[in-house]
Structures are given as structure tokens and as C-alpha cells.
Amino acid sequence: MKLIITIVSIAVLSGVVSLFAPWWSVALVSFVVSLLLVQRPGRSFVAGFAGAGLWWLVAALYRDIPNDHLLSGRMAQLFHLPNGGAFIAITVVVGGLIGGLGAWAGGQLKKP
Amino acid sequence: MTITTKRRRWGGYVIIIITTVVIRLLDQPHGDLPAIGKLLDPVNGCLANAERTTRDFGSAKKIAQLQGNASVMYDERLVPHIRAVSDHDLYFLQGYIHASFRLWQMDMQTRAAAGRVSEVVGEKTFEYDRKQRRKGMLYAAERSLAAAEADSRTKVMLDAYTEGVNAFIGTLSYGDYPLEYKLMSFAPEPWTNLKCVLMLKYMADDLSGKTDDIAHSYLRTVLPAEDFDLLYPDKISGSTPVIPRGTAYPTRTLPEIAAPADSIAFPSYRSSDFGERSESGKGSNNWALGPSKTASGAAILCNDPHLALNLPSVWFEVQLTGKDMNVYGASMPGAPGVVIGFNDSLTWGLTNNYRDVKDFYQIYGAEGDASSYMFGGERRKFDLRIEEIKIKGKPTFNDTMRYTLHGPVMYDEHYNEKGSLKNTLAVSWMGHRGSNELLAIYMLNRARGYTEFVDAILHFECPAQNIIYADRRGNIALWGQGQYVNKWKGQGKYVMNGSDSATLWRELIPMNENPHTLNPETGFLSSANQNVTDSSYGYWYNGDFTELRAWRINDVLGGMQHATVEDMFGLQNDNYSVLASKTLPLMLWYCKDVNSKYLDTLRQWDYRLTMNGTAATIYQLWWRNLYSDIWKDEFSAVPGYVIPLPERTMQLMLADSTLKYYDSKRTAKKEVLRDMVLRSLKETTDSLQQLEKSYGLAWYRSKNTSATHLTKIAAFSYDSLKTGGWGNTVNAMKGGHGPSWRMVVEMGKEIEAWGVYPGGQSGNPGSKYYADYLQNWVEGKYYKLVFLPGTQAADKRIKYTWAINK
Numbered sequence: 001m002k003l004i005i006t007i008v009s010i011a012v013l014s015g016v017v018s019l020f021a022p023w024w025s026v027a028l029v030s031f032v033v034s035l036l037l038v039q040r041p042g043r044s045f046v047a048g049f050a051g052a053g054l055w056w057l058v059a060a061l062y063r064d065i066p067n068d069h070l071l072s073g074r075m076a077q078l079f080h081l082p083n084g085g086a087f088i089a090i091t092v093v094v095g096g097l098i099g100g101l102g103a104w105a106g107g108q109l110k111k112p
Numbered sequence: 113m114t115i116t117t118k119r120r121r122w123g124g125y126v127i128i129i130i131t132t133v134v135i136r137l138l139d140q141p142h143g144d145l146p147a148i149g150k151l152l153d154p155v156n157g158c159l160a161n162a163e164r165t166t167r168d169f170g171s172a173k174k175i176a177q178l179q180g181n182a183s184v185m186y187d188e189r190l191v192p193h194i195r196a197v198s199d200h201d202l203y204f205l206q207g208y209i210h211a212s213f214r215l216w217q218m219d220m221q222t223r224a225a226a227g228r229v230s231e232v233v234g235e236k237t238f239e240y241d242r243k244q245r246r247k248g249m250l251y252a253a254e255r256s257l258a259a260a261e262a263d264s265r266t267k268v269m270l271d272a273y274t275e276g277v278n279a280f281i282g283t284l285s286y287g288d289y290p291l292e293y294k295l296m297s298f299a300p301e302p303w304t305n306l307k308c309v310l311m312l313k314y315m316a317d318d319l320s321g322k323t324d325d326i327a328h329s330y331l332r333t334v335l336p337a338e339d340f341d342l343l344y345p346d347k348i349s350g351s352t353p354v355i356p357r358g359t360a361y362p363t364r365t366l367p368e369i370a371a372p373a374d375s376i377a378f379p380s381y382r383s384s385d386f387g388e389r390s391e392s393g394k395g396s397n398n399w400a401l402g403p404s405k406t407a408s409g410a411a412i413l414c415n416d417p418h419l420a421l422n423l424p425s426v427w428f429e430v431q432l433t434g435k436d437m438n439v440y441g442a443s444m445p446g447a448p449g450v451v452i453g454f455n456d457s458l459t460w461g462l463t464n465n466y467r468d469v470k471d472f473y474q475i476y477g478a479e480g481d482a483s484s485y486m487f488g489g490e491r492r493k494f495d496l497r498i499e500e501i502k503i504k505g506k507p508t509f510n511d512t513m514r515y516t517l518h519g520p521v522m523y524d525e526h527y528n529e530k531g532s533l534k535n536t537l538a539v540s541w542m543g544h545r546g547s548n549e550l551l552a553i554y555m556l557n558r559a560r561g562y563t564e565f566v567d568a569i570l571h572f573e574c575p576a577q578n579i580i581y582a583d584r585r586g587n588i589a590l591w592g593q594g595q596y597v598n599k600w601k602g603q604g605k606y607v608m609n610g611s612d613s614a615t616l617w618r619e620l621i622p623m624n625e626n627p628h629t630l631n632p633e634t635g636f637l638s639s640a641n642q643n644v645t646d647s648s649y650g651y652w653y654n655g656d657f658t659e660l661r662a663w664r665i666n667d668v669l670g671g672m673q674h675a676t677v678e679d680m681f682g683l684q685n686d687n688y689s690v691l692a693s694k695t696l697p698l699m700l701w702y703c704k705d706v707n708s709k710y711l712d713t714l715r716q717w718d719y720r721l722t723m724n725g726t727a728a729t730i731y732q733l734w735w736r737n738l739y740s741d742i743w744k745d746e747f748s749a750v751p752g753y754v755i756p757l758p759e760r761t762m763q764l765m766l767a768d769s770t771l772k773y774y775d776s777k778r779t780a781k782k783e784v785l786r787d788m789v790l791r792s793l794k795e796t797t798d799s800l801q802q803l804e805k806s807y808g809l810a811w812y813r814s815k816n817t818s819a820t821h822l823t824k825i826a827a828f829s830y831d832s833l834k835t836g837g838w839g840n841t842v843n844a845m846k847g848g849h850g851p852s853w854r855m856v857v858e859m860g861k862e863i864e865a866w867g868v869y870p871g872g873q874s875g876n877p878g879s880k881y882y883a884d885y886l887q888n889w890v891e892g893k894y895y896k897l898v899f900l901p902g903t904q905a906a907d908k909r910i911k912y913t914w915a916i917n918k
Contacts, residue, residue: 023153
């Protein structure tokens with residue numbers, strides 16, 4: 001349950017913060033959230049990855065779907081990926097990784 | 113503090129450091145790789161450029177800089193119809209809109225003109241930038257800017273346009289930047305009037321910046337004079353000139369100048385390295401039919417300028433409606449006004465006029481004085497100009513350029529095309545002179561009849577253009593317009609001795625003496641980069657003219673009666689190869705005993721280079737091999753590989769089958785044309801068999817017409833477009849060049865116009881309007897253009913509106 005709460009908190013806060021902060025703010029949000037909602041470092045990483053990834057996924061789809069996948073398709077071709085979906089997946093992984101790392105750091109500092 | 117707490121703290125710090133490092137890595141570009149984190153950020157990264165397919169372009173806007181109220185209406189194809197009262201507001205909005213759709217393109221093309229690409233790309237474009245500076249591009253633009261700012265009309269035009277572009281740039285934050293800025297990791301910089309002029313100079317360089325002087329000097333050393341004239345005639349026989357034979361050309365008022373006895377300079381170089389290979393068949397078509405030739409009794413004008421098929425397209429459609437103007441047509445992102453189009457009285461079109469307006473001079477330094485050169489037996493000081501070339505990631509390179517009376521020293525010991533050129537050469541180019549083509553555009557957009565048209569185009573000095581005209585009263589006219597020098601016979605055909613004062617460009621030909629014609633008896637006019645006049649024109653000139661398309665166009669139009677706009681669409685998309693029709697029967701005759709399925713295909717061919725045609729591929733490949741076999745052994749060392757034109761080769765083939773050039777230098781046997789034809793057929797058969805095994809013989813696959821993004825990024829480009837034609841057919845679809853804007857205008861009681869260009873209004877690869885015209889262009893289909901009358905308020909074809917309040 002705590003894991004889910006952490007994930008949702010990271011996702012929602014990341015979304016709010018992204019309105020005025022740079023792209024890497026997901027790491028900061030994940031870090032702070034994992035300091036407050038203390039879990040084992042491994043679980044913190046998972047929460048950060050899932051939370052930040054979730055926010056990036058939602059934000060990416062918000063742009064990609066009304067665009068008919070035009071841009072994601074071109075970006076996929078640019079990076080030699082099979083399709084726009086793969087490009088979105090990479091996006092989510094990068095967002096997740098940054099979030100995960102931030103959360104992991106927080107979790108490590110407050111390890112129970 | 114326990115040991116475990118300490119350890120986990122340390123662990124936490126290490127992860128914080130790792131996280132920071134990862135973020136920093138992803139936040140910075142690495143070489144050509146963009147900042148991945150920034151780019152993938154779904155909020156402000158590349159996905160911010162994913163435009164909604166249902167985006168509403170309409171809105172109510174408040175723009176404080178406007179002088180009055182204005183409106184912009186977008187039709188279904190996203191063509192803006194801009195309405196404003198003052199010139200300031202019109203050009204402000206044009207700048208604002210150009211920028212909102214094409215900002216990165218405008219930025220890059222003006223950087224390319226000025227030689228400022230390395231600033232944002234780095235070292236790899238340094239040589240390109242340096243060449244631009246060496247050509248004197250920035251110098252040229254600065255002089256033309258002074259001329260444009262000295263005229264109150266073009267000053268307002270430029271100031272307002274620049275203000276509009278900058279107003280748009282002012283609204284941007286990183287997330288709004290065009291995608292290419294994010295990929296290339298740089299940011300828009302403020303627009304300037306100079307950039308508008310640079311855009312025009314970019315075109316001038318593209319269209320009049322090539323000259324064969326160096327090659328001609330070389331050819332004079334290796335060919336007897338009569339052979340040179342035979343292979344490279346100033347005027348090819350059978351030419352159907354731009355201003356038709358029989359036209360009473362204006363009387364010459366300037367005196368004829370005697371040619372100096374010995375003025376040619378022979379620069380030396382390692383020719384294998386020198387210059388770019390010239391691509392033949394680059395050009396444009398335009399024609400106009402008077403009332404006697406058309407079904408409707410109204411004049412019809414057509415134009416298709418052939419330019420690089422880039423994305424974003426070089427053109428942007430727009431309608432400008434002001435208090436003294438209602439004009440529609442193709443505008444150039446980066447410059448105000450409409451370049452090719454029509455207004456409520458008349459229509460005009462452009463093709464390049466290839467009269468030579470660029471000459472090279474060999475410069476002789478004064479002995480013992482590096483700061484001077486010799487001219488007319490005297491020493492003269494070079495004027496120095498420092499070109500500062502900024503290079504991303506490297507120190508700035510300062511190039512001290514020396515300017516002579518003739519113009520800038522382009523080649524010397526510091527800059528010599530990879531060491532191949534051994535001499536100091538200066539260049540005189542008409543584009544270096546301060547001219548104000550924008551004024552021509554300003555006046556042309558407002559002209560109401562022939563006299564005002566002429567007043568307008570006389571300001572169009574460089575690049576010289578064949579400007580065609582038609583109006584609602586049924587008049588048609590054509591001008592070979594540009595600023596030219598009164599040259600002695602042969603002046604500027606070869607590299608000249610710059611120390612001989614007789615070689616200097618002297619008087620300018622009064623422009624009303626340029627060849628022109630109004631309402632010829634034939635009822636039609638056309639130009640397709642061919643020779644401008646026959647030899648009865650008073651002034652001598654030379655140039656880089658090609659005839660094949662003109663022959664076809666004049667042939668078709670001459671026989672045409674009751675022409676309709678559909679006939680015009682047909683002719684613009686005509687794939688008939690005059691070259692094939694004349695050469696192939698001869699080639700086949702030499703092969704009448706040869707059995708080959710390829711020859712069987714050719715024997716039934718109608719000489720049309722159709723999209724899917726296999727005969728087209730067979731012929732084109734065969735011709736290419738034959739053409740090359742004839743010339744390559746003698747001429748492979750010519751700088752820029754300037755070999756006799758295909759049409760000249762064709763004439764020689766038909767006239768003489770034993771010309772000495774057919775004889776290959778590598779064999780003992782004395783060869784004649786027949787041997788060349790048979791050998792090239794064998795080479796061709798081998799290649800065709802290879803081709804059949806790979807992707808087949810469909811013509812479109814072999815020639816690969818492509819619309820390529822300016823960055824060359826394949827994901828933003830389209831290749832293997834299913835088009836027929838070639839550079840020497842009216843439908844001049846080559847690999848990377850082609851009809852960049854097809855326009856047909858019927859000047860009836862109601863003006864009706866059609867057009868299409870390879871691209872779309874938006875420069876954003878993430879927009880559905882990025883290349884939405886491309887398929888119709890490929891198929892030869894047209895859009896009916898929405899030309900709103902000046903008074904009308906609403907139109908059902910308008911989809912979005914900006915109501916703009918001051």
C-alpha cells in the first residue's frame with residue numbers, strides 16, 4: 001500500500017513541479033518523497049522509477065495521441081527504433097531511471 | 113552515530129552523486145548527440161513539438177506593436193490571408209507568421225548565406241562558411257542592406273518584418289522552440305534587417321553564383337579556338353530564345369568596346385580537385401498565353417521555378433491585403449512580400465536568366481609589397497576586411513580578406529580549394545553591388561498594369577530573371593531582366609588578367625535596353641533558361657544556357673489552340689524528352705543488328721520519362737554512359753567537369769559520325785560514333801541486369817527524387833518519390849531539384865489560380881501540415897488557390913481567424 005502511495009505521490013508531484021521546473025526535477029521530487037515515505041532502498045527505487053515513469057508516460061501520451069503519433073514516429077526513425085511506441089517506451093525508461101535514482105538516494109539515506 | 117548509519121549515509125551520498133552525474137550527462141549535448149534528457153522530457157522536449165492534429169490556429173490576439181486593427185484568416189491548407197491597413201502592420205504580420213511556421217529554417221538559411229553555420233554546428237561546416245565569406249556574401253548583403261534602408265518604402269518593409277519576427281521570438285521559451293533547435297542544441301537569436309537581405313543574396317548566389325570562367329581558361333589552353341567554339345558555342349544553333357527571334361530589340365546606346373588583344377589569364381591548379389561538378393538541367397519554366405490562344409479568351413500565366421527540393425520548403429504561400437494592394441503567391445520565409453504570384457490586376461513569374469554576371473580576375477601582387485596589387489601599370493592598395501568566423505567549441509577564425517577594384521580576392525595562398533589552385537583570383541559579381549530587389553517586389557506586388565510592372569522590375573538587378581507578365585486586359589510580356597555590364601566580346605568568358613585596366617567592368621547597360629517583348633504576334637511567350645536573344649541583340653553576352661525544355665515548351669505552345677488550365681497542368685507535368693526523341697533513333701539504328709530485350713523496349717517507346725517506365729531507365733542510363741564515353745577521356749581534367757551540353761552533343765552526333773572526340777585515347781583503333789554507341793550499350797546492359805536484380809527498372813526508383821530536410825535527417829525527409837521526368841524535360845524532376853512551386857493563373861474577369869509546392873506551410877516535422885502537399889505535388893495535382901477579394905469579409909473556405917486588436 002505504501003509503495004502505491006509513494007508511486008502516486010511521486011507521479012502527481014512530478015507533474016505539478018514540471019510546470020515550472022526543468023526536466024530533471026523528477027529526481028528531486030522522488031528524492032524528497034522517499035525521505036518522507038521511508039521504505040527499503042530497493043522499494044524506493046521501484047517507487048521512484050514507477051512514479052516518475054508514470055508521469056512521463058502520461059505526459060508523453062498527452063502529446064502523442066492528439067498528434068496521431070506523427071512526431072514519435074519520426075523520432076523513432078531518427079533513433080533507429082521500430083516505432084513511435086518504442087520511442088515513448090525509451091522516454092518512460094529515462095524518466096523512470098532519473099526518478100528511480102533520486103528515490104533510491106532518499107531511501108538509502110533513511111534506510112529503516 | 114552507529115557504523116550502519118554511517119555506511120548507509122555514505123551509500124546515499126554516492127547515489128546522489130551518481131544521480132547528479134547521470135542528470136548532467138543527459139542535460140548536455142555530446143558531439144552531434146543532443147541533450148537526451150532535455151530532448152525526451154515530455155513537457156518541454158521534442159514531444160512539445162507534437163502538434164495536435166486538430167489544433168485550432170485561430171485566436172484573438174493582442175499585439176501592441178500594431179498601428180491599427182488587423183486580421184489573419186487561414187484557409188484549409190493553412191495559407192494565411194493577412195489584412196491590415198498600413199504597410200507596417202502587413203509586413204509585421206508577415207514576419208510574425210513566417211517566424212511562427214518557419215523560424216528555424218529562416219535562421220539556418222540566413223546563416224548559410226552569411227557563412228555563420230559553424231557557430232551552431234561546429235568545425236565540420238567551417239570550410240563551407242569560409243567559402244561564403246570568400247565569395248563576399250556578407251559584404252554583398254551589407255551593401256544591399258544600405259540600398260534597401262535608403263528607400264523609405266523598403267525601410268518600412270524591412271523594419272516592420274524584423275519587428276514581427278522578433279515579436280514572435282519574444283513569445284518563445286525552450287519548450288516552444290522549433291524541434292531542430294532542440295536537436296542541434298542552440299537557440300533562436302534576434303532577427304535583423306540584414307538577415308532579410310541575406311535571404312535574397314542566398315537566392316542570388318544560388319541562381320547567379322556559378323561561372324565557368326576557370327574551366328573556359330583551361331579549355332582555351334587545350335583546344336584550338338575553332339574546336340572550342342564548335343563544342344561550346346555562345347549561341348547554340350536552333351535556339352528558340354527567351355525574347356523570340358524577330359523581336360525588335362531596344363537600340364543600343366552605349367558604344368561598342370574593342371576587345372583587348374590579350375586579356376586572358378590561365379590560372380594553374382591540380383584540376384582533379386578543383387570545383388564542384390556542375391549539375392546540368394537546373395532551371396525553371398514560365399510561359400504566358402494571350403487571349404488568342406486560350407479557350408476562355410483570358411490570358412493564362414504559368415511558372416514553375418526549379419530549386420532544391422528541401423523541407424521545409426523554400427516557399428510559403430500568403431495573401432497580403434492592404435489599402436493599395438491585394439496580392440497572393442509564394443513568399444520566401446525570411447523576406448517580406450510576395451516573390452511569385454498575382455494581384456488583382458496582373459500576374460508574374462520568374463525563371464533564371466543565366467547571363468554571366470560573375471567573372472574571375474587573376475591578381476598580380478606588386479613586387480616587394482604584399483599590401484598592393486598591379487592595375488593599369490600602377491600599384492594599388494588592397495582594401496582589407498576582416499571576416500570573423502565563429503566556430504562552436506573552437507576559437508574564432510579571423511580571415512583577412514583583400515578587396516580589389518574588381519572585387520574580393522576569393523582564392524589565394526590561404527584559401528585555394530584544398531591546395532589545388534595556384535594563383536590569386538578576385539571575383540566580380542553583380543550581387544556584390546548594392547541593389548534593392550525588395551523594392552522591385554514591393555512595387556510589383558502593387559503594380560496595376562504593364563507600365564507599373566516595368567517600373568517595378570527595373571529594380572530587380574541580381575539575380576537576373578526572365579520575368580513574365582500577364583494581365584486582366586489580356587496583355588502578355590516577357591523581360592530578360594537584370595543589371596548587366598557593357599562588355600566587349602569575350603569579356604568575362606575566361607579568367608581575365610586583373611592588372612589590365614581594359615578588363616574592369618565599366619558602364620552598366622541601361623535597363624530599359626534589356627531585351628523584352630510585349631504582346632507578340634504568336635500569342636504566347638515562354639522561358640526555360642535558354643539563350644535570351646538571337647545574335648541581333650545589340651550587346652554581347654555569354655551565359656550558362658540550356659535549350660531542351662524551351663524547345664519542348666515552344667513546340668507544344670506553338671501548336672496549342674483554345675488552351676485551358678488543364679492543358680497547362682499537362683504541360684507543367686510533361687515528361688517528353690526531346691533529347692531522347694532526337695538521339696535514340698540514331699542510337700537504335702547503330703544497334704539494328706543487336707538482339708536485346710532492352711532494345712525491344714526502347715523500340716516501342718514514346719520518349720516519355722514516365723514514373724514507372726522501364727524504357728525511361730534504359731534510355732537514361734544508356735545516354736549517360738554514351739555521353740560520358742564521348743567526352744570523358746578528353747575532358748575529365750576540365751575543372752568542374754564542364755563538358756559540352758547534352759543538346760550540343762546531340763547536334764554533333766546527328767551532324768557528324770566521325771568527330772575526333774569519338775575516338776578513345778586508350779585504344780589503338782580509330783573509333784567512330786558507332787563504336788561509342790555499341791560500347792555504351794554493353795556497359796548499360798551490364799548495369800541494367802544488376803539493377804533488375806536489386807530494385808527493378810522503374811524510372812522513379814532509379815532517379816530517386818527526394819524532398820530532403822535541411823539537416824538531411826532521413827526521418828524528416830521523403831525519398832523515392834513516384835515522379836516521372838528529368839532535368840531536361842518540362843517536368844524537371846531530378847534527384848534533389850525540381851519544380852519548387854507550380855502555379856497556373858488565369859486572368860479572367862474573375863482571377864482563378866492553382867498552385868502546389870513540395871512540402872507544407874508548417875516547418876515543424878511534428879505537424880500534419882509539414883509535408884501535406886507533397887503527395888499531390890508528386891501526382892501532378894493542384895490546389896485551387898483561395899484569393900479573397902479586398903472587400904469581402906467572410907468566406908466559407910476560411911477555417912481559422914486571428915482577430916487582432918492593437
